[in-house]
Amino acid sequence: MMFALVDCNNFFVSCERVFNPKLRNVPVIVLSNNDGCAIARSNEAKQLGVAMGSPLFKIKHLVDKHKIVVLSSNFPVYGNLSARIMHIIRSYAPQVEVYSVDEAFINLRGIPDKEFFCRQLVKIIDSYTGVPVSIGIGKTRTLAKAANHIAKKRSIAGRVFCLDSMQELQKIDVGDIWGIGRRLEKHLQSLGVYTAAELAGLSDAMIKKVFNVVVLRTVRELRGISCIELQDQTVNKGQIMVSRSFGMRIKDLSAMQEAVSTYASTACIKLRKQGLVAGGMYVFLNTGLHGDDVYKNSLYIEFESVTSDTRIIIGHAKQLLQKLFRVGYAYKKVGVILTELSPGDTMQFDIFGHDNHLHSEKLMRTVDDINNLLGRDTIQFAAAGFTKEWRMRSNNRTPNYTGEWKHIPAVTLGDLTVAR
DNA sequence: TCTGGGGTCCTAGGACCC
DNA sequence: TCTGGGGTCCTAGGACCC
Numbered sequence: 001m002m003f004a005l006v007d008c009n010n011f012f013v014s015c016e017r018v019f020n021p022k023l024r025n026v027p028v029i030v031l032s033n034n035d036g037c038a039i040a041r042s043n044e045a046k047q048l049g050v051a052m053g054s055p056l057f058k059i060k061h062l063v064d065k066h067k068i069v070v071l072s073s074n075f076p077v078y079g080n081l082s083a084r085i086m087h088i089i090r091s092y093a094p095q096v097e098v099y100s101v102d103e104a105f106i107n108l109r110g111i112p113d114k115e116f117f118c119r120q121l122v123k124i125i126d127s128y129t130g131v132p133v134s135i136g137i138g139k140t141r142t143l144a145k146a147a148n149h150i151a152k153k154r155s156i157a158g159r160v161f162c163l164d165s166m167q168e169l170q171k172i173d174v175g176d177i178w179g180i181g182r183r184l185e186k187h188l189q190s191l192g193v194y195t196a197a198e199l200a201g202l203s204d205a206m207i208k209k210v211f212n213v214v215v216l217r218t219v220r221e222l223r224g225i226s227c228i229e230l231q232d233q234t235v236n237k238g239q240i241m242v243s244r245s246f247g248m249r250i251k252d253l254s255a256m257q258e259a260v261s262t263y264a265s266t267a268c269i270k271l272r273k274q275g276l277v278a279g280g281m282y283v284f285l286n287t288g289l290h291g292d293d294v295y296k297n298s299l300y301i302e303f304e305s306v307t308s309d310t311r312i313i314i315g316h317a318k319q320l321l322q323k324l325f326r327v328g329y330a331y332k333k334v335g336v337i338l339t340e341l342s343p344g345d346t347m348q349f350d351i352f353g354h355d356n357h358l359h360s361e362k363l364m365r366t367v368d369d370i371n372n373l374l375g376r377d378t379i380q381f382a383a384a385g386f387t388k389e390w391r392m393r394s395n396n397r398t399p400n401y402t403g404e405w406k407h408i409p410a411v412t413l414g415d416l417t418v419a420r
Numbered sequence: 421t422c423t424g425g426g427g428t429c430c431t432a433g434g435a436c437c438c
Numbered sequence: 439t440c441t442g443g444g445g446t447c448c449t450a451g452g453a454c455c456c
Contacts, residue, residue, distance in 0.1 A: 011438095032442035039438090039442070055441035073442085100438045100445095181436050214436080214448065241444055290441065335443090392442090 001226050002108040002137060004118055005144040006089060006125075008082075009132045009152065009159075011102035012040035015078045016071055018130040019401045019409055027068040031056060034245045034392040035072055072397040080402040084129050092121060097230040105141055107230055118160040137162040141228050142221035145178040146196065169197035169222065179218040184211070196222055236276060236341055242267040243284075243335025246390040250331045256285070257318050258385030264317040264336045265384050268310040271338055272368060277306040279340025281313065283320035288332030295329045308344060309360040310367070314383050375404075 008014060012030040017023045027044035031037065037053050038045075048066050050059055056070070063070060082101045090096050095107035108114045118135040125133050136148025137160070147163035149172070150156070175185035177196050191210070193199050200222040207216045217227045242263040250256055260283060271278055284298035299320045307313065317336055344361075367379050399407035 034440095034442065036440080036442050053442090057440045060440095075443095103438075179436070183435065212435095212448070238446075239444095243443065245442070288441090337444095 001139060002114055003139070003141050003144040003226075003230075004093075004106040004108050004114070005099075005136045005141070005148045006085075006104045006106065006121065006133050007136070007148050007152075008085065008102035009134055010040055010042055011082075011131070012073060012078055013042045013045075014131045015081050016074070016398060017042075018081065019077070019398065023069060027066055028071065029063075029068055030071050030073050031396075033073060033394075034247060035395055036245070039073070070396055072394040074398050074400065076400050076403045077398070081129060081131060085125055085131060085133070088125055088128055089121065092117075092124070095230055105144065105230055108137065115160055115162055119158045122159050132159070134159040135161075138164075139224045140221040140226045141230075142178050142218055143224065146172055146176070146222075149176055166197070166200075166224075169200060170195050172196035174199050177218065177222070179214065184215065187211075236274065236343070238339070239341065240267050240270050240278070240338040241335060242270070243333060244392050245288075245333045246331070247393040248390060249288075250390050251329070253322070253325050255385075255390050256321055256325060256331060256334055257383065258388065259390055260317045260321045260334050260336060261314045261381060261383035262385065262388065263334070264314045265310050265381055267336050267338050268308060268313050268364075269368065269371075271341070272308045272344075272364060274341075275344050276341045277308045277344045278313070278338035279303055279306045279342065281316055281320070281339065282337040283317055283324060283334070284337070285321070285324055285331055285334040287329050293329065295326060297324050299324055302340075306340070306342060307360070309364060310381060312360075313338070314381060318383070 013023070013028045016028065016030065023042075025044070026042075027048055027050075028042040029038040029045050029050055030040040032039045035056060037055050038050055038059065039053065041050050041052070045068055048062055048068065050062060050068070056063075062068060078101060086096070086098050086104060089104050089106065093106040093108075094110060097105045099105055108117070111117045114137055118137060122133055122135060125131060134148055134151040134156075136144045136146065136151050138144040138147045143163050146169075147161045150163065150168065151159055151161035154161075172195060174180055174188050174193055174195055175182070177199065180188070180199075188194075188199065193202065200219055202219065204216060204219075207219055220227050244259075244263065246259065250259070264281075280300060280302040282298050282300050284296070286296035287294055289296065301316050301320055303312070303316065313336075321334065371378050399409075401407055401409055
């Protein structure tokens with residue numbers, strides 16, 4: 001068994017560079033929603049010492065000193081490029097699991113020259129999309145991950161690395177292993193385990209006693225025993241969450257109601273896009289978790305019958321929020337989580353509500369169709385509000401190059417400008 | 421006062437991932 | 439002052455059953 005992990009290099013930054021060549025060869029970072037933390041960094045920015053996830057205010061001095069280009073995240077564009085890349089991978093590889101927006105596992109079984117295949121794939125993705133990718137090859141998914149890490153870290157020519165010698169594990173820090181996070185790394189180090197090779201050498205009994213089965217699985221994968229198969233992606237997700245931090249603090253219930261209605265509406269769109277219905281919902285809120293006057297809470301409701309009707313779900317969301325809301329706090333965030341998801345075509349009908357249900361499905365489909373055709377929020381629910389003053393910060397967002405006619409780049413002589 | 425052993429189900433919270 | 443969003447999986451502990 002052999003797996004490959006295709007991973008885009010500095011993905012969000014690479015996407016921005018596809019549409020703006022001026023960003024090449026200069027330090028660039030892309031911020032999280034609400035312009036909070038650096039979640040993607042160009043190699044130049046990494047070298048300047050910008051850590052993954054560092055809050056912008058903590059790296060302000062580096063940004064100023066080295067003139068780092070700071071961009072807000074532009075997820076529609078990244079999602080679009082991601083879909084193109086995954087499409088290319090699927091058209092060449094037999095079995096693919098899209099693991100995240102910028103990563104995919106490939107089962108290499110049946111491919112004769114695996115390294116050659118991967119080097120070709122790197123070139124094809126590069127020439128079709130302009131996004132550089134690296135590929136790691138290994139006997140298990142965990143080893144493919146580690147191989148990918150090496151390919152990037154050592155700037156391997158051809159950007160493909162095959163981890164076929166266990167000697168390599170001695171050079172990999174235990175914290176760099178997939179599945180070993182900060183907590184486990186510390187714990188392992190306190191036991192004298194610093195490298196992947198040392199972790200792989202621990203006894204099963206010891207790991208099970210001190211840690212758990214998840215760590216044991218990781219260790220077995222390091223030894224070359226595949227424990228994590230490629231996932232069947234037709235399986236539904238367990239839940240759908242939509243939540244954002246506000247661009248400002250909110251004290252009044254009405255603005256909170258707008259926000260929760262907006263997120264509930266977005267969650268319903270995601271739900272219907274996957275052909276699912278939900279059986280229940282959480283609403284949660286908090287004041288931000290860093291100050292002194294912290295309040296956080298959540299509530300759950302089980303729906304009377306499964307639904308994907310935005311009107312019903314907004315109604316429940318507002319009711320839950322009303323119960324959670326305490327006057328006097330300055331809120332930073334609210335969110336909804338839809339749970340108990342099941343396919344819409346096998347749903348159980350409320351025996352009294354069948355006609356209502358057909359009506360609801362028709363209405364929602366019509367709303368979705370109109371918005372898909374004419375742009376999102378062509379029709380929206382009034383409860384979601386129109387001014388949305390609480391909207392998150394996004395001060396340096398690039399245009400929606402791939403999703404809006406008026407933002408499509410126009411090439412002029414030699415340089416690139418944006419058509420308006 | 422004494423008050424077992426085994427099971428299930430649910431929830432909250434922790435840890436991890438990108 | 440400012441510190442993301444969206445997920446999954448596992449475990450511990452409580453409630454409840456016989």
